[in-house]
Amino acid sequence: MRSKNIALKDNLRPTLELESGSNDPMANVLTVVLISLVNIPDKSYTEILVFLLSQIIIGGALGLLFGYINTKIINKIKLDFEGLYPILIMALMFLTYSVTDTSGGNGFLAVYLCAVYLGNQNIMRKKSIIKAFDGYAWLMQIILFLTLGLLVFPSRIPPIMGVGLLISAFLIFVARPLAVFLSLSFFKVKVRNMLFISWVGLRGASPIVFATYALVAQIDKSDTIFNIVFFISLTSVLLQGTTLSLVSKWLNVALPQNQKVRTPVDIELSENVESELVEIHLDTQSPVIGKSLIDLKMPKNTLIVMVQRNGKYFSPNGATVLENGDRLMVMAQNENELDTIFKMFGV
Structure with missing residues (x-):
């Protein structure tokens, strides 16, 4: 179907x-x-x-x-x-x-x-x-x-x-x-x-x-x-x-x-998802410092699309470990997911 x-x-x-x-x-x-x-x-x-x-x-x-x-x-x-x-x-x-x-x-x-x-x-x-x-x-x-x-x-x-x-x-x-x-x-x-x-x-x-x-x-x-x-x-x-x-x-x-209701697979494979995009800056107080992305229980349709570290940009993967001073470009489906991300990252 x-x-x-x-x-x-x-x-x-x-x-x-x-x-x-x-x-x-x-x-x-x-x-x-x-x-x-x-x-x-x-x-x-x-x-x-x-x-x-x-x-x-x-x-x-x-x-x-x-x-x-x-x-x-x-x-x-x-x-x-x-x-x-x-x-x-x-x-x-x-x-x-x-x-x-x-x-x-x-x-x-x-x-x-x-x-x-x-x-x-x-x-x-x-x-x-x-x-x-x-x-x-x-x-x-x-x-x-x-x-x-x-x-x-x-x-x-x-x-x-x-x-x-x-x-x-x-x-x-x-x-x-x-x-x-x-x-x-x-x-x-x-x-x-x-x-x-x-x-x-x-x-x-x-x-x-x-x-x-x-x-x-x-x-x-x-x-x-x-x-x-x-x-x-x-x-x-x-x-x-x-x-x-x-x-x-x-x-x-x-x-x-x-x-049409989009399933998680449809969203996962979508090339042009309409989402909220925000930048999050991590400091020493953030509870996610030292953790890899795969270990974070982020909302299912939320993605960290880019990380700025030491003046350089790169696309993260599940093994990327977050460090103090990182700037993250986070894409979420809606404001509720963003609120969850803000609480998780201590923002």
């Missing part, structure tokens, strides 16, 4: 992003369980339950733990080149996944929670890291769709179109809405919001990727399963993906463009 520039009301966007990120780990676990049941029919329900719980609990716990540890590591290591920070985070994500998977947890869930934790912390070179990973995400999608395209034979699609359409219609118009209304009925969610969440369904390549698990496991009719899943995902993209803007307007859940 960010790519389509759709602004939504009532915190719908973070709800959908949370669901999107947490769906894949659960789908991965269920796919592995079902394949193991096909290959090992005698597997007990106790073993399955223990596997499911361990995947979720260990994966969730290690994801949050590594999020905390990785934050400390990123802010502690001083790298000479800014471009090395995204590589460092990628290496830490591989470590998070490997340790979690070896420990019996779900690596996808651990990486997701670790990333969510990191995204809500003040870390070194955060803006450049977000931009780099946005590029990585597009690159991975290109590679993924290219690879999946090599696995699909168009000549095998027409024979399964009838079954595919029936399953797709059931998932889009029955299963998904039923699951959404049942799960959200315990919360104060408006009906139109639940209808929109119901419409934001299977779109994406994840179901096709999980269908390849059956091919790898060489279970019976795995080729047919893969082709059906591919067709279902294709119909979802064509029907739901292309009508998101229209449905959001019909259900009155879309905000007008002039009222």
